[in-house]
Amino acid sequence: MAGVAEPASRVLLGPVAQPLAKGCIGIGRRRPRRFSSLRCAVLRTVDSWPSFTETGKNLAPAWRNEVTLRSVEMLTEYEPAGYLPSISPTPLLMLVASGDHLVPSELATAAFEHAREPKQLIVLPGGHFDAYGAGFAAASAPARDWLVRHLAP
Numbered sequence: 001m002a003g004v005a006e007p008a009s010r011v012l013l014g015p016v017a018q019p020l021a022k023g024c025i026g027i028g029r030r031r032p033r034r035f036s037s038l039r040c041a042v043l044r045t046v047d048s049w050p051s052f053t054e055t056g057k058n059l060a061p062a063w064r065n066e067v068t069l070r071s072v073e074m075l076t077e078y079e080p081a082g083y084l085p086s087i088s089p090t091p092l093l094m095l096v097a098s099g100d101h102l103v104p105s106e107l108a109t110a111a112f113e114h115a116r117e118p119k120q121l122i123v124l125p126g127g128h129f130d131a132y133g134a135g136f137a138a139a140s141a142p143a144r145d146w147l148v149r150h151l152a153p
Contacts (some may be wrong), residue, residue, distance in 0.1 A: 048129070084115040097130060
C-alpha cells in the first residue's frame with residue numbers, strides 16, 4: 001500500500017549506545033530506511049559494530065547488515081552448551097578467541113569440558129570476529145585439518 005510504513009521486521013547489528021527502547025539503541029542522526037528514528041542492536045559488544053560495518057564495506061559490499069526479529073528472538077533462547085554432552089560421537093572442534101567479548105573464552109572452555117570425545121579445543125589470539133579477518137589463516141588452517149581428519153573416507 002502506498003504511504004504505509006513497512007513494519008520494523010528487521011534490526012541492525014550495532015554498537016552499544018544510549019538505550020532508547022527495550023532492545024533498541026540510537027546511533028546517530030541518520031534515519032535508517034526501515035525504522036523511525038532508531039536502530040536496534042543485537043550484538044552490542046565493543047568489537048561487533050566495527051566488524052559488521054567493515055564486512056559490509058570491504059568484504060561483502062552486497063551484504064545487508066540486518067536480521068529478522070524472529071532470529072533475534074531465537075538468539076535469546078540459544079544455549080548451545082546444554083547440547084555438548086549429546087554431540088558425541090560426532091567430532092567436536094571448538095575455536096575459541098582468547099579476547100572474545102561476545103562469548104568469553106572462560107565460558108567456552110568451561111563448556112568444552114562437558115563435551116565427550118572426540119573433541120579438540122584451539123584457543124586463538126584476538127576477539128570474536130578476528131577469525132573472519134586478520135586471524136583467518138590461524139583459524140581456517142586447524143579447521144581445515146580437523147575436517148580432513150574427520151571427514152576423509
